[in-house]
Amino acid sequence: MTRKNRLDEIADYTRFIKKLYDEFLPQLADDVEVILFGFSQGCATQVRWVMRVFPVFHHLVLWAGLLPEDLDYTPHTDYFFGKKLYWVCGNQDQFIDKKRTQWHHDFMKEQSLHFETIRFEGKHLINRKVLHELFLKIR
Template identity: 35%
Template sequence: MNEHKLIVPRTARYYTIGSPSARVKDLWVVCHGYGQLARYFLRHFQGLDNGQTLVVAPEALSRFYLDGFSGRVGATWMTKEDRLSEIEDQAGYLNQLLQEHLKSLPKDVRVTILGFSQGGATVSRWIATEKPPVHRLILWAASFPEDINFTTSQAAFAEIPVALVYGTQDEFITSEALERKKQLMQQLGIEPAVYTFDGGHTIHSETLQKVGQEL
């Protein structure tokens, strides 16, 4: 048995809050977590809609039924199957999406990348491998991926302020996992600003506003 690969066009779906214009000062690209859909995830960012901010929520390319063979649908950025190809496809998708929106925005627009849960690993790999023009990175309830090449990726994160945000009742964030996450960041020379809130595995609107103002 021989494995073969063929690159084919894909229709990628994304949602936005706000409209491109000369008034836009901030562009946010926000990547959802495992099993979510972009249109529902984007609702958490309505508070950023101030007439000077454009929020773009790409949806992962692989969808599946959350329970059985029908009903609610979620999306995932990748699985362990053919993961290197999926990582490469993600980066190409996010690069194209970002560049498409930068064309219609002022040249001095500030770019903020937020990855929630699985989306955090996705955007971290994207920045590490492709070095897109990013001014701020927010990892929310996210695990920093251990498969990043630490030797070649330090430069990608060197000038980017990074925020690490999580709920104190998040069932997926243990003290051991948090410590490991911080150690991985230190290997890349990242000293993140850490924000916590009283809550679980979700986006907390007041904390989001605070991070957006302070980072």
């Protein structure tokens, strides 16, 4: 995303995700739980889309990424209530250091968002073992 066209690009990709969601959601059985998953910068993408569209979902996984700090989530606590929110991050993530991790925890608390934090031994990657454990927890 370029700084110059940032707002246009946010609108474009949120429209694209909405189009995909609207295409596939009707094809799912009624008992299917929707899992939204973002990795790295895709976390902000996922959350911006959620905050624009407010789609039906059951689980939100933000892996090795942060909530966009320019959004106000507090007016929407009812929307997030009852949804399972997970923040997963390696303890050696080169992009999310201890200071950034503490900021993110404080921000989640300030915004009344109740994420379950899952830390693992590792860097900025998707750890298969941790992903499998999360899958078992969700299902």
